[in-house]
Amino acid sequence: MRWGMVINLAKCTRCHGCIAACRIEHFLPLRMTWPRLIALETDDGFSVDVSTYPVRCNQCKEAPCVEVCPTEASYKREDGIVAIDSNKCFGCRYCVIACPYQNRTYLSRKRNPNYFPEHAKTGFEKKGKQIYPHQVGTTEKCNFCMERIDAGLAKGLKPGIDREATPACVNICQARALTFGDLDDPNSNVSKLIREKNGFVLHDEYGTEPSVYYIDYKLGGAPSNKAPIEAQTGSHIQHLSSVYAPSKEKLAKKNAD
Amino acid sequence: MNARTARQWMVTHEWMIKPMAQTEWISGKGLLVWWAEVFSALGTGLYLVSIFFALREEFAVTAFWAGILGWIGIAIFKLPLHAFYLGKWYRFWRAFPPFSKAWRTSWFARGIVMTMIFLVFGAIQLILQGLIAYDVADSSGVWAANYVFMVLAGIFGVMTAVYCGFAMSYCKSVPFWNTGLLPIVFLLMGVADGLALIMGVGMVTGEDVIPTAESATRILLIVNALLIIMYLVNANYQSATAELSVKELVRGRVAWVFWLGIVLLGIIVPLVVSVVSYFTGEEASTGLLVFAIICHTIGAFSLKYGVLKVGIYRPILPKGRAY
Ligand code: SF4
Ligand code: SF4
Ligand code: SF4
Numbered sequence: 252m253r254w255g256m257v258i259n260l261a262k263c264t265r266c267h268g269c270i271a272a273c274r275i276e277h278f279l280p281l282r283m284t285w286p287r288l289i290a291l292e293t294d295d296g297f298s299v300d301v302s303t304y305p306v307r308c309n310q311c312k313e314a315p316c317v318e319v320c321p322t323e324a325s326y327k328r329e330d331g332i333v334a335i336d337s338n339k340c341f342g343c344r345y346c347v348i349a350c351p352y353q354n355r356t357y358l359s360r361k362r363n364p365n366y367f368p369e370h371a372k373t374g375f376e377k378k379g380k381q382i383y384p385h386q387v388g389t390t391e392k393c394n395f396c397m398e399r400i401d402a403g404l405a406k407g408l409k410p411g412i413d414r415e416a417t418p419a420c421v422n423i424c425q426a427r428a429l430t431f432g433d434l435d436d437p438n439s440n441v442s443k444l445i446r447e448k449n450g451f452v453l454h455d456e457y458g459t460e461p462s463v464y465y466i467d468y469k470l471g472g473a474p475s476n477k478a479p480i481e482a483q484t485g486s487h488i489q490h491l492s493s494v495y496a497p498s499k500e501k502l503a504k505k506n507a508d
Numbered sequence: 509m510n511a512r513t514a515r516q517w518m519v520t521h522e523w524m525i526k527p528m529a530q531t532e533w534i535s536g537k538g539l540l541v542w543w544a545e546v547f548s549a550l551g552t553g554l555y556l557v558s559i560f561f562a563l564r565e566e567f568a569v570t571a572f573w574a575g576i577l578g579w580i581g582i583a584i585f586k587l588p589l590h591a592f593y594l595g596k597w598y599r600f601w602r603a604f605p606p607f608s609k610a611w612r613t614s615w616f617a618r619g620i621v622m623t624m625i626f627l628v629f630g631a632i633q634l635i636l637q638g639l640i641a642y643d644v645a646d647s648s649g650v651w652a653a654n655y656v657f658m659v660l661a662g663i664f665g666v667m668t669a670v671y672c673g674f675a676m677s678y679c680k681s682v683p684f685w686n687t688g689l690l691p692i693v694f695l696l697m698g699v700a701d702g703l704a705l706i707m708g709v710g711m712v713t714g715e716d717v718i719p720t721a722e723s724a725t726r727i728l729l730i731v732n733a734l735l736i737i738m739y740l741v742n743a744n745y746q747s748a749t750a751e752l753s754v755k756e757l758v759r760g761r762v763a764w765v766f767w768l769g770i771v772l773l774g775i776i777v778p779l780v781v782s783v784v785s786y787f788t789g790e791e792a793s794t795g796l797l798v799f800a801i802i803c804h805t806i807g808a809f810s811l812k813y814g815v816l817k818v819g820i821y822r823p824i825l826p827k828g829r830a831y
Pocket of ligand 2: 323325343344346
């Protein structure tokens with residue numbers, strides 16, 4: 252068994268829901284982010300094209316972060332998840348540098364202020380400290396919501412199928428851009444998607460064998476997966492227009508075409 | 509909200525899209541890593557040079573004190589600086605066998621283990637060297653034991669000197685470091701630093717180590733200059749990100765560190781001083797030698813700073829595959 256995730260770039264509407272879900276699920280400190288939503292902007296002078304990539308730890312099969320860790324705090328589970336034992340990590344940050352995808356973040360004091368820095372901790376934060384304590388001075392990253400998977404499996408549920416056993420970001424994704432399942436099972440939802448829609452991984456030349464796959468039209472080349480223009484929702488265009496003010500007309504024109 | 513504030517808010521969008529410099533090992537508390545690595549080079553360099561001089565009886569006292577200083581550089585400076593850098597320094601022991609088997613794959617763990625072994629063998633060797641240098645016990649048995657520990661401490665000293673280079677060159681994430689040349693550059697620059705420092709020790713002890721150290725320095729500095737050129741040329745053609753690192757180093761914001769610190773003070777000044785004394789047939793004056801030693805040491809700080817500072821990550825997206 253090897254848990255994996257497939258991210259359909261054509262479906263992602265850049266709503267930041269996955270980022271929020273992960274923050275809530277793990278009571279992430281204010282300046283700590285496990286998944287990220289990054290955007291590659293190309294502007295040919297006529298149209299602005301923004302491809303958004305939700306990224307998180309790829310749970311690499313050959314994980315450099317595990318190999319370099321001097322304390323064995325970073326370890327690989329039998330189900331392929333790369334986890335960190337924060338009681339063992341001594342915060343050398345070698346893994347942060349060695350991860351070719353930059354998916355690890357060191358939790359420094361600066362990254363861990365109160366949610367409202369000038370004010371006392373909120374009730375949510377206080378609860379979080381009990382339920383999911385984060386240790387300042389150690390390194391963190393996405394763990395494929397292994398707590399949910401373990402608890403779900405213990406109840407006989409199926410990760411990727413049953414919501415209770417499925418990662419929080421996958422559950423919340425309103426566009427169903429994220430799919431979770433077993434990569435070792437050729438009939439699983441993820442294996443089928445990768446096969447049928449030309450799934451690809453980021454920088455496969457590193458030989459890290461990531462467990463997070465991407466599918467899209469542009470890079471994966473599957474015509475059936477071409478992003479519909481309406482995927483760029485109104486709110487998204489509005490958001491872009493505030494970031495790249497001069498391109499508003501160009502985007503409007505592109506949408507009209 | 510103007511475009512600029514909006515952009516700041518959306519900072520995650522710029523993450524790893526373009527080549528991004530590593531900061532963990534050079535900014536803020538990361539400066540401790542830089543200092544630790546400099547003391548690693550100076551300490552191991554001086555110790556390794558000291559055991560070569562220890563082979564000659566007339567340099568016994570200089571070799572002893574140089575060895576002590578090198579050992580102190582590692583034990584009192586390098587290790588504590590590394591430990592203070594850690595987020596949880598009191599878990600330092602977790603990197604050691606039998607608590608961890610990480611030495612099988614991790615250069616960091618290997619380095620810590622090698623450093624500790626070096627310190628133990630080095631301490632024993634220095635005690636023996638002290639007995640010989642101050643004629644407390646000068647029997648053939650002590651000499652033989654000294655040789656044995658010289659070899660042992662020497663081997664682990666070399667490993668201590670190179671492990672940091674290997675730890676960095678392991679990182680595919682930073683193409684500029686991802687080359688087998690890096691450990692060699694660090695080792696040879698460290699030995700050259702050691703040669704410069706032992707001249708200073710020789711000035712204090714009064715033993716005539718300067719001519720020997722100078723002739724070795726001349727050759728080593730030329731070798732090092734060629735090695736650095738080779739390293740930069742290699743990086744320049746290795747990948748677009750490594751090329752960017754080279755540009756940043758020789759033409760970017762840290763160019764002054766490269767040209768002033770590494771090239772001028774670290775290589776040219778010490779080389780000119782030793783070449784002039786070679787052609788004039790006279791030893792350089794004490795003042796000039798002290799100046800050359802200081803310049804060389806600044807060069808050691810500059811080299812590690814420059815290499816750490818221009819460590820740039822390869823972008824994450826396939827579009828950036830050219831990097
Ligand atoms: S993406 Fe980075 S942190 Fe995650 S397993 Fe791979 S190397 Fe490790
Ligand atoms: S920061 Fe922690 S998890 Fe990362 S390599 Fe160091 S000890 Fe291991
Ligand atoms: S899988 Fe879980 S831990 Fe990873 S990004 Fe999604 S919500 Fe966060």
